[in-house]
Amino acid sequence: MWIEELSNGKYKYFERYKDPYTEKWKKVSITLDSRTSRAKKEAQKLLEEKIAEKLQNLTTTDLLFENIIDDWWNLHKKSIKPSTEKTMIYAVNEVRKNFAPGIKIKNITPKYTQQYFTNSAYNLIKLRKHKSVLSMVFNYALDLELILSNPIERVRLPKKVITYEEMERIEDKYLEQEELQRLLEAMKNYNRGYYVARMAEFMSLNGCRVGEAGALKFENYDKENRTITINGTLDPTRKGSEGVKSTPKTAASIRVIDLTNKEIEIIEEFIQLHDLRKHTNPNYKDMGFIFVSSNGIPIGKSSLNILMKKANETLDEPIKKPLHPHILRHTLISTLAEHNIPLKAITQRVGHKDNGKTTMEIYTHVTKNIKSQVVDVLDKLYQ
Numbered sequence: 001m002w003i004e005e006l007s008n009g010k011y012k013y014f015e016r017y018k019d020p021y022t023e024k025w026k027k028v029s030i031t032l033d034s035r036t037s038r039a040k041k042e043a044q045k046l047l048e049e050k051i052a053e054k055l056q057n058l059t060t061t062d063l064l065f066e067n068i069i070d071d072w073w074n075l076h077k078k079s080i081k082p083s084t085e086k087t088m089i090y091a092v093n094e095v096r097k098n099f100a101p102g103i104k105i106k107n108i109t110p111k112y113t114q115q116y117f118t119n120s121a122y123n124l125i126k127l128r129k130h131k132s133v134l135s136m137v138f139n140y141a142l143d144l145e146l147i148l149s150n151p152i153e154r155v156r157l158p159k160k161v162i163t164y165e166e167m168e169r170i171e172d173k174y175l176e177q178e179e180l181q182r183l184l185e186a187m188k189n190y191n192r193g194y195y196v197a198r199m200a201e202f203m204s205l206n207g208c209r210v211g212e213a214g215a216l217k218f219e220n221y222d223k224e225n226r227t228i229t230i231n232g233t234l235d236p237t238r239k240g241s242e243g244v245k246s247t248p249k250t251a252a253s254i255r256v257i258d259l260t261n262k263e264i265e266i267i268e269e270f271i272q273l274h275d276l277r278k279h280t281n282p283n284y285k286d287m288g289f290i291f292v293s294s295n296g297i298p299i300g301k302s303s304l305n306i307l308m309k310k311a312n313e314t315l316d317e318p319i320k321k322p323l324h325p326h327i328l329r330h331t332l333i334s335t336l337a338e339h340n341i342p343l344k345a346i347t348q349r350v351g352h353k354d355n356g357k358t359t360m361e362i363y364t365h366v367t368k369n370i371k372s373q374v375v376d377v378l379d380k381l382y383q
Contacts, residue, residue, distance in 0.1 A: 063105055068141050216289065227258055
């Protein structure tokens with residue numbers, strides 16, 4: 001408690017207390033005619049009563065939005081993979097900083113929430129992430145009975161205007177078979193890139209993600225039944241030398257894939273190489289992975305990414321498309337679509353929970369081209 005003398009000769013007594021919900025310090029005060037010991041005791045009693053009344057009138061709805069998002073995030077990150085936490089934290093921090101600073105959660109309305117998205121300078125991809133975070137935060141608040149409804153449910157994101165040029169760029173998301181074969185050959189011949197290229201060739205037939213390919217172990221391979229079980233991915237938050245295999249992206253990512261002759265040939269080649277390296281390289285680290293470097297370390301995304309770009313530069317006619325490991329997966333989708341494989345079978349092979357956006361774009365684009373060939377055939381038949 002502290003005292004300030006007023007200009008009218010009276011004394012103002014102050015006391016601080018901490019708001020249990022916002023964790024901010026607040027103060028109460030009373031004014032008395034004197035500052036005698038008796039007055040001080042009286043002031044202390046009155047201030048304590050005032051604080052008690054303030055605290056009694058507080059409810060959990062006085063919590064600020066930033067307190068709720070902090071509580072939710074501390075709980076949520078315990079239930080997700082480190083790699084997911086790493087990608088989510090940026091959106092969480094952006095929302096915490098910009099969405100409703102200093103505003104009580106009970107005062108956030110659908111209109112306020114809509115204005116945030118309408119006026120935001122963030123691009124559509126970021127806004128989708130922000131909406132996802134907010135949806136989880138408000139559902140958390142609903143479960144705790146802090147709010148009566150989720151204000152995010154009626155929010156609309158601005159629609160993206162897709163230009164003709166953007167639609168045309170769908171072709172840049174996959175390689176034609178001629179492009180794929182030229183690239184793989186260049187990768188095999190580029191500066192000790194042969195075995196990384198063989199892993200890329202496997203991926204182009206299998207449809208697995210680069211992290212899934214790197215996490216494949218010998219125990220996943222069933223030669224007799226000609227299958228391989230994809231049940232994990234390399235943890236991108238850990239060093240490759242640690243060889244940490246984590247759970248897959250989704251439940252649908254766990255799948256048993258029938259192998260082609262070429263895939264079996266590639267796996268058998270790595271098995272023989274594994275046996276040779278174990279007995280000739282004292283620094284070889286045997287962690288049971290199939291696709292590894294000369295030291296037994298799983299081949300990662302970076303190695304494949306660099307090799308694809310460097311090898312492409314050596315071609316007489318370099319491929320003018322964005323080259324990255326994921327394009328191998330997209331290439332399989334386009335190849336299977338071109339050969340009339342049903343969409344359901346394609347998504348099962350590549351491990352999609354549902355018809356993914358890119359899968360649908362490529363499948364629709366390729367099958368439209370096939371449909372246009374129907375007219376050409378009919379025209380020739382009925383000339």
